Amino acid sequence: QVQLQESGPGLVKPSGTLSLTCAVSGDSISSSDWWNWVRQSPGKGLEWIAEIYHGGNTNYNPSLKSRVTISVDKSLNRVSLNLTYVTAADTAVYYCARDHDHGDGTWAFDIWGQGTMVTVSS
Amino acid sequence: EIVLTQSPGTLSLSPGETATLSCRASQSFDRKYLVWYQQKPDQAPRLLIYAASSRATGIPDRFSGSGSGTDFTLTISRLEPEDFAVYYCQHYGSSLWTFGQGTKVEIK
Numbered sequence: 001q002v003q004l005q006e007s008g009p010g011l012v013k014p015s016g017t018l019s020l021t022c023a024v025s026g027d028s029i030s031s032s033d034w035w036n037w038v039r040q041s042p043g044k045g046l047e048w049i050a051e052i053y054h055g056g057n058t059n060y061n062p063s064l065k066s067r068v069t070i071s072v073d074k075s076l077n078r079v080s081l082n083l084t085y086v087t088a089a090d091t092a093v094y095y096c097a098r099d100h101d102h103g104d105g106t107w108a109f110d111i112w113g114q115g116t117m118v119t120v121s122s
Numbered sequence: 123e124i125v126l127t128q129s130p131g132t133l134s135l136s137p138g139e140t141a142t143l144s145c146r147a148s149q150s151f152d153r154k155y156l157v158w159y160q161q162k163p164d165q166a167p168r169l170l171i172y173a174a175s176s177r178a179t180g181i182p183d184r185f186s187g188s189g190s191g192t193d194f195t196l197t198i199s200r201l202e203p204e205d206f207a208v209y210y211c212q213h214y215g216s217s218l219w220t221f222g223q224g225t226k227v228e229i230k
Contacts, residue, residue, distance in 0.1 A: 112167055
């Protein structure tokens with residue numbers, strides 16, 4: 001059974017860096033899946049942040065690209081997210097999600113972590 | 123970048139009724155890149171439908187997806203109490219994922 005567990009500081013100061021990790025169990029980070037971060041501001045919809053393949057290929061949301069870095073640690077089987085120069089607008093629940101190939105090039109986020117709330121405040 | 127517009131914003135229905143949710147794209151795309159999720163309060167999203175019409179593992183057959191081009195639909199037949207939630211469509215293209223703004227299905 002594949003499980004994703006996000007962790008990180010619940011509170012980050014404005015202009016600081018938000019750093020999150022997603023521990024993957026039941027699947028190898030080096031499988032054929034892509035690994036994603038998605039966030040949801042309070043009372044709002046879902047916003048895709050970034051994705052990474054274990055080989056190092058990455059894709060970023062253009063609106064966040066200048067401040068975001070996604071990475072994998074194969075030895076620890078986890079995915080990390082760094083978001084710099086945070087503001088109150090970055091306050092959200094941050095989810096990691098597995099992007100899985102369901103065959104014939106059809107992909108979807110089939111496994112999600114429970115999410116971790118991050119508040120940006122002084 | 124393709125923009126997904128979901129309608130209506132809120133759908134008020136009674137258990138047993140049928141919900142019809144729309145997801146309209148700003149440009150046409152291959153239906154294999156259209157996905158639907160369900161999200162309940164304080165829970166992570168749950169995959170329902172991928173490739174516009176394929177149900178994910180464990181999803182009841184009262185959930186069905188259809189559409190092509192720019193117009194996609196999620197239909198929930200015979201609404202059960204646990205189906206009242208927010209539903210999002212999602213698209214992949216040009217190396218990025220985008221979500222619609224969501225449709226809330228609430229109990230009337």
